Each structure stands twice: as structure tokens, then as C-alpha cells.
Amino acid sequence: MSSSNLSEVSDQLAEMFSDTEEFSSSSSSSSSSSEDEEPTPAQGSSHEPEAEGWTSTGSLQTFPFSGVAHFTIGPAESPIDFFNLIFNSTFMAMLVSSINSHGLHLMVKSSDGPNAFKWNNTNEDEIRIFLALLFHMGHITLTNLNDYWSTDVLYDLPFKTFMSQDRFLSILRNLTFSDNNSYNNTDPNRYVKPIMVFFNSVMKTLVNPSKNLTIDQSNVLWRGQLRIRQTGNGQKYGVKLFALTDTNGITQKMHMYCGSQATVLQGEDHADKVVMMLMEDYLNTGRSLYTDNFCNSVTVAENLLQQRTYLTGTLRANQLRNPMITKSRIARGTLLTRYNARGVCVTNYRDKSNVLMISTEHHSDFVQSRNRHGKVKQTPKVIVEYKKYMRGVDRKNEMLSYYQSFKKSTKWHNQIVIHVMQVMLLNCFNMFNEQMKRSGDNSRPMSFYDFRLKVIKRLLKLDTPTDRLTQASNIPSTSASQKITTDAGDVIHSPAYLPKNDIGKTKRKDCRHCLKKRNIRKASIFYCPLCIKKPGLCITCFGEFHRY
Template identity: 75%
Template sequence: MSSDNLFDELAEMFSDTEEFSASSASSSEDDEEPAPAQGSSHAEAEEWTATGSLQTFPFSGVGHFSIGPAESPIDFFNLIFSSTFMSMLVSSVNTHGLRLMLESTGPHSRSLKWNNTNEDEMRIFLALLFHMGHISVSRLNYYWSTDKLFNLPFKLFMSRDRFLLILRNLTFSDSNSYSDTDPNRYCKPIIDFFNSLMKTLVNPPKNLTIDESVVLWRGRLRIRQFIKGKRHKYGVKLYVLTDTNGITQKMHMYCGSDDALLKGKGHADKVVMMLMEDYLNTGRSLYTDNFYNSVTLAEKLLQQRTYLTGTLRANRARNPGITKSKIARGTLLTRYNARGVCVTNYRDKRNVLMISTEHHSDFVQSSNSHGQVKLKPKVIVEYNKYMNGVDLKDQMLSYYQSYKKSTRWYKKIVIHVMQVMLLNCFKMFNEQKKRSGDNSRSMSFFDFRLNVVKMLLKKFDTPTDRLTETEVSNRPSTSSSQRVHTIAYLPKNDKNKTKRKDCAHCLKKRKVRKATLFYCPLCIKKPGLCIPCFGEFHRY
């Protein structure tokens, strides 16, 4: 047996032990010929070499915001939740509400009570919806509970039935562009609006990240996906492009076989090219995980003057032979091809495969969260540094979820997109403070949300502010304002009979004359009120 063969057998026997030295493993693997990947030609296998060079592109973009004079949290909110967005939202909600009202058959259906909303009311609705993320209760009705254990302000600004009615009609529908069977018919317009708006407002920095987010949904839905490694394993999958600060630049809702853009062969490549189409040819760096990465995708992005870095799966086509090699802990193997793609196999606690068109695999010092310094390949250090944008976004959104389990799936998508918009407002606000030289402490996401909610409701700080002049005149005087108004029977006349009154609220709000035996003795005009209208009239 030759010395070379003996060394190879010893290397394989001790490949998983600490005693096998880094120098001997490297020299052994550097001399061997890389094995061709399955399905690749012998010519493709021979193009990988132990040394090589990477292409370099100057970054021609400039990371900045086009936001005008925005300074306060509410300014950034109005920048993204603009009048255009609000008018689209109001139009979609009113259209959906009218359609449900016409389709309703039951005489007591809540949909029959629908009245068109407006921008002011929708801003109150959004403020209450976001505030629900700060206060978690088990049932939606508890936000309006009069029990002293649930002393919440929601009933001061909008009645429970009105809120639920708007929530039921919360869509971004576009019946002219999508059929009734298209899953995109309720969500695509708001996603398209968001993508177009962010493209206008933000010119992102050099480093970008692509990953998937999952909006939880366990019900029956043909576009529902299963992703094993996610916190929510079942749900609607969104492909998301963010920068390293967590500002979402673009998103796409994946509809499976109904997705004309992404279905079919080369799905992962299509996702990357679709999300990056506005940011190619500028020298940007893209970081993705092993779901997307391949040698073919790396070369395709190089042709568009864009770097790619990320983890790699061992079974990808055109991989060099080192991706399946067994090496000792603390050692690595590197291969380059002629087009500037670098593939690294590094062994720490387990094998880590990396692909990059920007970073080499030289060892550099890196410290962990405990301050311990360790030598790691530069490609892994850079990947860990920048591959966190989408995860950071999902983490911050998870703190203040505004939707409940019973919400329909497309409403959860619409609310999720609006939550992402609010998070972008917060990220842009803090980033703008930093760029303007403001050294004050950055605002937390919780404080930012509370500030926005307070400013949206500031115009309606008290229930009286939302009443008409006629309704104000019916409110109790100052001396009785501290007392709780209770319903009472109308007094009887001399003949011991009760003369009925028309319900003032039904006549005012619903244009219906409805006789009632009840009234409010503490209100100034002592209006007649039926039982269902009593609480709504007094904003209880």
C-alpha cells in the first residue's frame, strides 16, 4: 500500500476527531481532484480550482430616504399611510360593505346596518387596531367590556359593533383585475401599493437580504404552505426583501400553483430575480439562505453586477466535489471557478457549506455574544453580520400582534402588511434621527406605536368631540355627567297608560321611526331610546 493511500485512509478514520490536524487535512484535500456533482459533466467538475479571484464592482447606489420635511412619528406615519393609501382603503371597505349588504338575506344580519366610512373614521379604526397589539385579551369583545376589570378606552372612540363591521369589510379588493377564484383578489393591491411606495421613498443601502415570512393560518386554504423550520409552520408564505436594518423594501405573497410569476422549474431563482429586479446592476450585495443559493444563481447575479453570499445545500447541481468531503473540525476547503464563484466547506460543530461571489474564506477574528474571540472564515462572519434583516422584522412584529385567530386569512395578510408599514415608519424615523446628527436616545418601537396611536386619537380625546351638535345638546349637564346613565320606563299619564316616544337614535342614525317605552331620565332632552340604541347613544 502506498503512503498516499495510507494517509487517505487515516484521514477518513480521524476526520471527526480533534486529533486530526488542520494542516494535514488541508494538504490532503488540496491535492485531490474534486468529484463532479451529480448530473454535471466532467468539464464542469474540472473548472473548480483551489485558488482563484473574485470580481469587484463599485457600489453606484446611495442609501437615502426621499421623505421631505418629516420629523415626528406621526409625520412618518402619514408619509406611508398617505391620503392615497387611505382613499384606496376607504373605497375598498365601502365597496365590500355594500356588496355584503346586498347579498345579506337574514333580517337581523349585521351587514344590513352598514354605512359608508370615511378617512377620519378609518384613522380611528387603525389606531384602535394597532393599540390592540399593546393590550392582549382572549376575546375581541372584551376591549369594549364595561366590567371594571376591563377599563379600556376603546368604547370612547368607536362602538364595538361599528368596529367589527369595519373589520368584516377590511379588504383591498380589485374586482376589475382579478377573478373571484384568484387568491390575490383581496391582498395584491395593498402589496403592490406598498412595493411601489417603498421604491419611491427609500433607496436602500448596499447589503440586502431575502428570506421568507409565514403568516399563521391553519385553516383550509389552497395556498397554505408548510415550512418546517419556521415558528409558524403552517400559513401563507411571503417572500421578503429587506435591508440589514430590517426595513422591508419589497414583498410577494406566494400562491403556489396559482402564482404565474414563480411557479414551475427554477422557482428559487425566479424569487430572487423578481425581488431584486429594481436593484440590479448597482454593485449591491445580496445575502440569502440555502433555499435559494446555487452556482447558477450566483453566476446569473454576477452578470447583473450583483454579489451573492449565503449557505449552500450539498445536493445542488454544479457543486464542486468538496461539498461532500469529510474534514476535521476547525478546517476548511475552498474552490473557485473561472467566473468568480467561491464555494467553502468549513467544519465547526458540523459541516457548513458557503457560496460567495464577494468574500474569500480567509480566517478572521470574530467575537460571539459572550465576548469570546474565535477564528472563523470571513465569508461566514459577513453572512452572520448581514443575514438578519427579515428575522429582525419578524421578531419585532411578533411583539405586538393585532389580529386574532378567528380573523379570515386575507384580513390577516392585509393587517400584516399594515403592521410592516408601521414598522418601516419606525425604522425610518430612527434612521433619520441618526443621520441628522441627533444624539438623543433612539425611540423604542413600543413608544413609537403609542405616540402614533395617541396622535391619531388626539382629535377625539373625549367622546363629546365625535358627536354632532344635536347629539351634544342631548348629553347630560355637568352636574349629572359623573353619574352613570341607566335606562328607564317612560312615566304613565293620568289614565295609567304609557305614551310611547320615537327612538331618537334610530331616527337620527337609521332614518327609521321606532316607538319605544324607554328613555334616559338624565339626558337634557330626555330622549326616547330603545334598548339596542341606549348604549350606542351614550357611547358605552
């Protein structure tokens, strides 16, 4: 067939299939493509992030900090004053109501069973004693919870003086923060959400934080079956909590991660939503946020920039919209930097391993820094600033780990409530020391241990080690027994007669020691007026009970 005939056939085919996608694409490909040309990547493709306009040089946005860091604490001065600021009457009323409601619910639920649960309503005074004992357990680590009430000679602890073991365990079992209508709810957050809401609200009222804030995530250990259980961050299994903290270690806001069970913050961009939720009260003021790689991405950085808020932190290499340098292998001591047009800087620095950083506030210029061994070295400024402001979070987590209360419990939400109350107590301490510093007090800052002891003693009405004994010794008695004091000043308990009734007959009490140790009921006309519960004791058991 001649070339003219071939041309004529081609024209006819083109006319017949001119409307089809297959022919038009193939004809355009054959007519416009050449072997030397490469395909152009699609704009916005996640496979070619450099198409977004990443360059090796660029500038960052600047805006001033318009907030003012201050406390709203009134005349608070002593440790117990700061304790009462956060553990206020609203908190106590909510906690008492929740515990009583849950206790009555369990009692009704188990009333027909062989192991019926009995519950007597608690009150604020008893809860304050309960919290004091709970916090004091953080100072004394024991394997078994029962050992705190043991009368064995190896365990000489004051817990039994203030509350019985059965009562403590009964309150601990009902330690929730929920309302009356939450028992049929499938939301795993139902037992702890009210305390989170209260905590976030009261901290917003008391503290206006400084410019630099951090978001930290931690796991509260829990090994049992739980739909929202997570792994990582030093704990093999646990419930993940996010916390917004300032540079003084004061936690401003908390959020519990519920994964697929979440009712609001869920989906693929869950981390982005958490960041914006925690920061919602502090946007548009020129604040700087420092976070780890779980929360960071180019999109989050740009969203915060639109709200006049900086972001700095580590970055994961597999995040969408990352520049190509995040996957580059470079020599030790070198770095690569890329900027986009919106003011986001991404850095790949090689030290012992690759460190990826993202920032909208700090460049990657090398500056001198000193490591923990005192050695001076050249480090990118973005890394120096990140370590500087994340140190407050590390210190907070370290201090929380020192005095953890007894961990074994029947329910996971007990652990969350206890953890939140530990954070509240640490906030009281940090606010106390920061206020002392602002007031010009140049004395040595109080340690967390001493602060806790002062609070516990006030909750138990023990300003000094002998206050409780002194108060008990003022109780009138029909006995001529007096308080005996040794040469060293130690108070020795001595027996006293029980008072007489209306007809002049001496009352009697069962000897507590005979009943508990020998399982014998033995009536006695003697008791100890210096013990908090004034137990009945026979003369034979008096010395053994007090370990004389």
C-alpha cells in the first residue's frame, strides 16, 4: 500500500474515533512525546514534595508575644493554701458525690449476691484523710497494700491510726469522677472525663502561662484488657495521656487518648486535632509550642502559623508533604535545610544518627552548646532551643515518678484518677515555688518531698509529729493517769479507765488486741486516751499493742 493510501486510512480512523479517550491520548502521546523528555510530576503529589516549592534558603515569620504570664491565687502563701487552690471545695464536692453515687450503685447491684457490698456514705473530712494516706503511700513503697495496716513489728506505720484498712479499700474501689447517669454509657471516658474537665478549667482560671509551652504524651500503666490501651513511651501497656505544660513544669491541660472509641477527636488526623484542642485557649498571642514527632507535621505547623503560634519539634520521615531531604543520608556533623513559602523550616542533621526537626521560629544555624559532660560542640540552633524548653517536661515526668502511690487497683480508671491527682499536687508545688521566686524570696526552694509532707500533715491535722498525741491527751478521763514523757521528750501512752455511765457504772469495751490477734472477745474497763480511735485494751495487751 502506498504512502498516500496509508495517510488516507489514517485520516478516516481519526475521524471515526476522534471522540474516544483511547485514541486521543495515544495520538497526542505519539505526536507530542519525545524520547528525551521526562514526565512532569503532578502539583501537590505526596511522592514529590519538592513540587511544593521547598528551597535551601528562606525566611521565617515573626510576631511578638502579647500575653502576660501571671497567677490568680489570691492570698495563698503556705503549701496547704496552694493545695486548696486546686483541690478546692468544688473538687471535693464532686469527688464525694461521685464516690457516694458509685458506692450506692455497687451496693444495689450486689445486694442479691453472696458477696454483698456494704457502703456508708463518705464526706469531705474523710476524703481529705483518704487523700493524705494515698499520697503518703508514695513515700513508703511496699509490695502488698495490706502491709500499710500491718501490726507486725516490722511495719510500724501510722495508717491504721487514721483510717481502717477496710474503709480505705472501700473508698479506693469507688474512686471515680462521674455522674449518676453514666453507668450504662459505653464511652470509656465516662469515669475520668469530669476530672479532666475540672482540671483544665481550674488551671485556666489560676494560671496564665508564659510564652513557651510543650505538649507531652505519657502512658499510665495498665496490663488488663482495655479497648483504649496503647503501647510505647516507656510503658509496655497503658492508657495514653496528652498534656500541655509550661516551662516551669506546670501542666495546663490534659486529654486522654481514646482511639477509635473517641467521640470527638478521632480519625487519621487525630494528632493534629489534639494539638489544636490543647492550644485553643493560647492561640493568636505569639506563643511558641514545642512537641515530639507524634504531633508534628508541615500541615500542623502551617495551621498554627495562621493562628500566630510557633511550632518547633522533631519530625517523622514518613509524614506527608515532607521535603526530600528527610530521606537523605548525610555525613556526621552536617545538615540539610529546606524552607517553604509559608515559613516552615525542616532540618536533617546527622549526629550519631539522623535527627529531623521542623520549626517555624528557629533557623538551623550552628551555635555553641554544652552537653551534659560539659563538652562544647557546634549544634543547630533549632535543636538547642528544642532541648532547652522540653527539659521542663522531662523534669515534670521525673518528679511524678519519684512518689507514685500504690499502683495495684481493681479498675483502670482508678489509676487515671490517681494520676491526675498526682499531677494536681505537683502543680501545687510548682506554683508555690514559682510564687516564692516572684515575691523576691531568696531562700532555698522547698523540695517536692518536704512540700508533700507539709500538705499531708495538714490534711491529717498534724502540724508537728506530736500534735495528734497532744490533742488526744487533752480528752478528759476518770483516770488519774497522766501523760508520761521520757528524758528524750517522747510521749508514752498509758492506760486510763473508761468513763462511767449515768448510773455510775464503769463502761466496758472489747479489747482490740485480743479480738484481732487472738480472735477472743474480752471486755476491758481500760482504754488508751492518746490513740486517735481510743481503743479498748486490757492491761495484758496494752504494752504489746503499743510495742513497749
